[in-house]
Amino acid sequence: MSTHVTPPQRRKFLFTMLGGIGALIGAASAWPVFRFLAPSDADSGSDQVLVPRGDVVAGKAHFFQYRGKPAVIMQPSPGSFIALSAVCTHLGCVIAWQEQAGEFLCPCHGGRFSADGQVLGGPPPKPLESLVVQIDGDQLKIG
Ligand code: FES
Secondary structure, three states: OOOOOOHHHHHHHHHHHHHHHHHHHHHHHHHHHHHHHOOOHHHHOOOOEEEEHHHOOOOOOEEEEEOOEEEEEEEEEOOEEEEEEOEOOOOOOEOEEEOOOOEEEOOOOOOEEEOOOOEEEOOOOOOOOEEOEEEEOOEEEEO
16 A cells, blocks of 8 residues: 655645635635625514603604614604614614704714704715604603
């Protein structure tokens, strides 16, 4: 029995090993991209969220999670409430409330939204998604 490995056999073994290592590196690199593009598991979260009415102060934005994604509720006038997705309709960044200006600003590309979610400027193609709000005693039911 010969243990001698010929150069073509060695070359074939090395190419096979390099191919396997390359495939592993490719899969490891693609995994974060796949996780980013795949829908979040949190999307299957509860359809209704309760927010204590006292947490929503006129002129301020109260952020919370709705179906695993950021959302915001406002009280534009006493006793009336508006809930919106806090995910920018341009590329999905989370908006921030600008109390002085009375509008939302997207920190990624400068998209601006009114307090009721309408586009005021920048690249967002459509208004923020509106969420249903129901008043239930001291609680606000969203969704
Ligand atoms: S992601 Fe909001 S303006 Fe681009």
